[in-house]
Amino acid sequence: MTSGQPEFVTITIDGREHQVLSGEMLITAAEDSGTYIPRFCWHPRMTPVGMCRVCIVEVDTGRGPALIPACMNPVSDGMVVATQSDVTKKAQEAVLEFLLANHPLDCPVCDKGGECPLQDQALSHGPGESRFVEIKRNYEKPIPISDLVLLDRERCILCDRCTRFSREISGDPLIEFFDRGNKTQVNTFPDHPFASYFSGNTVQLCPVGALTAGPYRFRARPWDLLKVVSSSLFDTAHPRIEVHASQNEIVRYTGVDNDATNHGWLSDKARFGFEYIHSEDRLGAPLVRRKGVYEATDWAEAIDVAADRLGLIRDESGGDALAVIGGAHGTNEDAYALSKFARVALGTNNVDCRLGDSLSSHFLAGTVDRATIGQLDDADTILVWGPDLKEEHPTLYLRVRRAAQELGAELVVVHPRATGLDDVAFRKLTYRPGEGFDLVQALDDGRYPDVIEALDADNVVALIGIASHADGPHVAEAVAALVRARRGRSDLLPLNSRANTYGALDMGLAPDLLPGRVGVSQEGVGRLRDHWGEVPSVPGRDTAGILEGLISGEIRGLLLVGADPVRDFPIPALAEEALEAAEWVVAIDLFITDSTRHAEVILPAETFTEKEGTVTNVEGRVQKLNNIRPGPGQTRPDWAMLDDLAHRIGAPLGLSSAEAISKEISTVAPAYVGVSWDLLEWEARDGVVVPLEGESQLAHIPVAVATDGKRENGLSLHVARTMYDDGVRLRHSPSLSRLALGPVVLVNPLDATALDAVPGDSLRLVTVSGEGRFEMVVDEGTPAGTVYVPFNQPGATALGIDSAVEAEVADA
């Protein structure tokens, strides 16, 4: 089935002949031919195990009728299948009666009731009565097996879906079957909770209500749910989700199966990241600061106050005195509006959706040989040189894991410490933060022939990003150059963490980019003249430059859009100082944050579940978001506020609706020509990858960089993001906020001994840009000589981007 022409065979199902693909499992071949065979343990994305036995059908392959599980047996020519015979029915009805024998009939209070495969298939294929009069199996119910998931073993039908998922898909087999026979039960190992970043998938997979999710339990009945398909903005791959709301409140997201991105899986962050939407702290009205305190006001006043001062600064000091930071968390339409607002209304190219921890805009947006996620499946070699995908890019993590584990790709992982993919990697290279160049050099010099050989394969996909704050963007560019220089075909996925960075850059939210992957230049702005009029044609400042400009006073006014540099910029002290120094800050946000509290006016924004629009993921795939409920109070979409602000400033943007903006994008942004909402809603529901080849106006030329000065001795500091941190959305999602690690430093046992420290000790860490106290965790995964501080943890002080760090046990 892997190559050449698909071969067909003829099988007979219930007296009717069908042509089906040779080698296909009977269960899917039958379904495609219109016959549904019941199933519990079978799942299209996992290895069949043939355990539940409900898919048993009578099949004759020439040796007389036999009972076989349809999920384990491939079709063969001439196969005769009887799904309605007395024997088949007897077998299937028996399995259903057996399953219900011990299943508690607490359906009325079970989350799954109404969308339960056991209920549904008991109705369609079951005997209709239970003759079981004995005492049912009893277990304590339910037991929490992790911070998010509860297990009711009485309801469990032992289908091995959850356990298989954890073994086969997520690679953290923390749940297993225990005991045997009638006492078989799913459980966790003693003292090892089901602490998986993907635990929520098991809840969705469970064909009964045995696994339930804390954040959803008892909150809705399935038949009351309002549902829309959308994409998650908690993950750069934009996994497809269904948003479910009950009584106007979002109660859960579920993963939607699609080949393009997530195969139906979601990280727990993407799955449970909805509580902040209904947080009491969310802004519902515009706030204007008067005499030092925020007062709620109406839109007209807020717009006037915000815009008048921006307009004044522009008139007095020109557009160069204004800047915009943010826009990576919204839709493309909002990003486009922001990009246009900055250029047309503020007259500045000081625009950046990145926060100083990213690759160059040209690398992110202009990589012509960008890989698709799907290409991972066919790769001979996959190189991951950058963040720990499990922490920062969970969808990519699952796809890379699958490619390495199931599809035979050779995986090379390069990172300063242990990562979630090491166990499936064919080669893992570890280096000291800040010394990435030396490793690139060593590879170039042939020091790792096996890696070079792997990179010389026919089909290489390289996922490249910033592994550690100390590395900066240039190591990644050197890696890209190294990979491109190898023999075979190589495609790159440049990685960045904020979810719609790619869309935002495509809309021009960078100091040197205009919509459609066009560089800021005379020619570039010329193309936009019809829609934008005259706008500055010299590249502006990036986020670091903007912050410096605010401190020096060259920049007077700032618009912050869903950005929290005080917590998110690698050198928070600089951000704090800059915002403190700013003359006039206007913020568009969901919350008052450490950054937006510097604003004079805060305009209440909508979340991605409250607006319609498109987004662009890491591979350049454009997908449609759909709204399910309006935002609370007076919240509005960004574009509408920006349009009002521009109007007041006297430079109207002419934006009338998100869809109209989308049409404007598809006229002015070369890469987006032809990408319409209609297309995405009706024809390409999994989105389209906007073309790069030939269309791109950017040529990304990797810079050749000399080796950094090396550290001779002492400890190196590794700072990187984890899945759960103190990001503003997580902070306001109670189920997830408690999962953040807190102020910790992970230290190799050897270094711990050298420091004379024991686990739990408080270590004082000092770098050039900061110092703080961290609780020491001893960790074998962090190599000796490196200490690892997870970035942006609640209660932690930031240490900047330096790799040199002094550590000592702090006095009590």
Place this chain on the structure above:
Amino acid sequence: MSTPLVVTKRMTEYPSDSHTIARYEATGGYEQAKRALGMTRDELVGEVKTSELLGRGGAAFPAGVKWGFLAPERPAYLVVNADESEPGTFKDRQLLERDPHQMIEGMIITAIANEAHLAFIYIRGEYPKPARRTQRAIEEAYQNGYLGRGIFGSDYDLDIVVHLGAGAYICGEETALINSLEGERGEPRLKPPYFPAAKGLYMKPTIVNNVETMSNIPHILEMGGEAYRDLVIALDTGTYMISLSGHVKRPGNYELPHTLSWRELIYDIGGGIRDDKELKAWIPGGASAPWFVPDEHLDLIVAKEACALAGSMLGSGAVVVMDEDTCMVRAAERIVRFFSHESCGQCTPCREGTTWMEMILRRIDEGAGRPVDLDLLIDVSDGISVGLQWPPKMTTICPLGPSAVSPIIALRDYFRDEVQRHVDLGGCPFELKSGETRARAPSSLAGAGPEVRGGSTGSIPSDRESAGEGSS
């Protein structure tokens, strides 16, 4: 026509030291292994094919054919199944205790034939003494250079590893055994695709054979496949060991002397029913086998085909005899309880169905049976083994679940009235009659091991713990 003893010959003739390497070599031991080193795979497999040796683990699959199926991929492994846990079966125990070198030589030959350099013996954990004897015999073989690097001075390497089970009957099923050896849960794998000869231990080609099967191999080489085949005993070829237990006067292990009927087995060899009671029923081939009753089966011959035609099997060679005072409900409950307890729990019908059956039977036995219960029991069994026929139409991964319904077939066909009386009387008629509460089902049915220690009253002389065990 009487057949010479084959696998039990040495232990019968030299009861005190048949397990030692000295005795083994003094009686021609290890000569065939040496010869095998000079033979090709084709020759060896051919010889065993000619012998028509049928596997003794229960399924009676031709050993030579199985070897022929070995996939070409290497390494290949050999695994000897000494998990012997089928209630009523205790022959492998005797072979391990009393003639371990015979099996080891069989293993060496089998390994050579199947190009395996690593072999395992999976011994049930409840067999400490057989395990000790086997381990010691292996050590002796290593010391003599019959195992390890370059066996018998050749360039062939072979290692044997003893692995002890942890008390699960299901680990006797060859794919569950392989899982268990790998350190996984002892759960059968699905066939197809996981036929051990194709994808076995560590997904490599693996030959799994029973202890008795292995013990026959040196003899096949010695006497030649054809001569072995023509011994013509119970399984229609070769010889056959029976573990006779239950209510007979002389329970024990017997290597059958000649083709004989069940009547001869029970009354002549077994000495008849204890206390000269009437024979009520017997199990012809381990707890998994459907039962036989005197009216219909007593004059059938003890042979594979004859059993199959009558709807049962010789299985692992465990014959369990039940006298007239045996409560059939309780006997059935014992067996079903065993299987329900030993179910690995993967398949819904086996996991849920056998437990349900056990509950119903227990209720009837305890006097809370309802008139509908026998039909319910039959129908539940039908859901595990559709049509309640032999061989079963299984709804399960392995035959364990369907095995549990064998006694129900007997209740349905022969003992309906007895079940009905339990229901009518609100209790066990045998107990009510005698006023006793002692269980009246052979204890070997509960999987408690042999009813008679060491088969001391059998044809094979006893080997008490005190005799010949030494300090090992």
